[in-house]
């Protein structure tokens with residue numbers, strides 16, 4: 251751990267307080283800021299005043315060290331600070347255009363859309379891209395991947411890495427996967443993530459799905475506010491971690507289809523306002539035959555825009571690349587050449603997409619039969 255971030259580097263914080271804090275999962279000065287005084291008082295049993303003093307000291311300490319921004323800053327300073335925000339390329343021209351260069355650090359990006367629209371594929375792709383050298387659009391960082399639906403696939407990481415000319419073994423080594431079994435566990439993982447993020451130079455945190463476990467555990471209207479409160483805590487924590495540690499964060503969210511809505515888009519994100527209000531960017535993925543549409547829904551500075559992308563062995567890809575592959579496949583088929591491995595890959599992806607469309611129509615009402623909150 252960086253010497254400066256040790257809890258006992260704060261004036262007035264001795265071994266007893268340090269112990270109390272680390273027993274409660276607060277391991278460094280950053281964690282103090284991320285959790286905030288109210289929560290710290292709650293989990294350590296400290297007086298709220300004391301917790302406030304410690305958090306203020308932590309803030310001051312980090313401001314002096316240049317690690318976080320001051321409370322009062324000029325717009326010029328904010329502008330300068332924003333220039334230092336890292337961007338991670340998506341590996342595609344289309345999505346890079348939508349993101350205005352790439353996925354930003356110090357921000358939470360929510361990706362929502364129905365089953366099979368490519369949220370997990372996007373998360374896998376970004377887990378590879380963040381590791382690329384800076385000159386190639388990456389941040390040379392590692393990944394903390396919180397998998398709540400057991401859909402993380404190292405094989406996909408290997409294919410995506412190979413497609414981008416990267417060493418798959420090295421890429422796998424730099425993805426720390428945390429499988430979350432229930433929503434409390436999912437939150438705990440994030441609460442304990444500070445030292446992992448720091449020690450491994452994590453530059454991307456993925457929560458795929460951020461909402462699913464909360465949804466399945468808290469069923470029915472009666473538990474809705476309780477669920478929203480817990481989800482709120484998780485999402486805010488994720489967003490504060492992204493800001494404090496200068497990481498990018500992706501939260502995926504499956505939408506439900508409301509068949510009774512005839513105008514506009516019949517889908518709404520399940521997390522409702524909680525996720526929407528916390529995330530800096532919101533991207534909506536939608537199926538359109540074999541292609542996918544991505545729309546920037548809510549952004550402080552991007553125009554509301556749509557682009558078309560596709561899914562392939564290389565993860566999220568430009569639609570032209572998908573077409574090129576299809577043409578190549580057709581050409582090879584007509585000349586009746588023996589199938590090579592690439593050929594069958596393309597075919598199978600086409601097959602998946604087709605069956606996918608059928609699947610999703612039957613899937614949605616069952617999967618998302620729960621009433622909307624708000």
Ligand SMILES: Nc1ncnc2c1ncn2[C@@H]1O[C@H](COP(=O)(O)OP(=O)(O)O)[C@@H](O)[C@H]1O
Nearest residue numbers: 365366367368369370371561562563599602606
């Ligand atoms: N190796 C692959 N090559 C091409 N397409 C793939 C591959 N693996 C998955 N896909 C596509 O990704 C879709 C699933 O996307 P996914 O990200 O899992 O959806 P979700 O939004 O539910 O997380 C599949 O329907 C398929 O079209």
Ligand SMILES: [Mg+2]
Nearest residue numbers: 369370401458
């Ligand atoms: Mg998924």
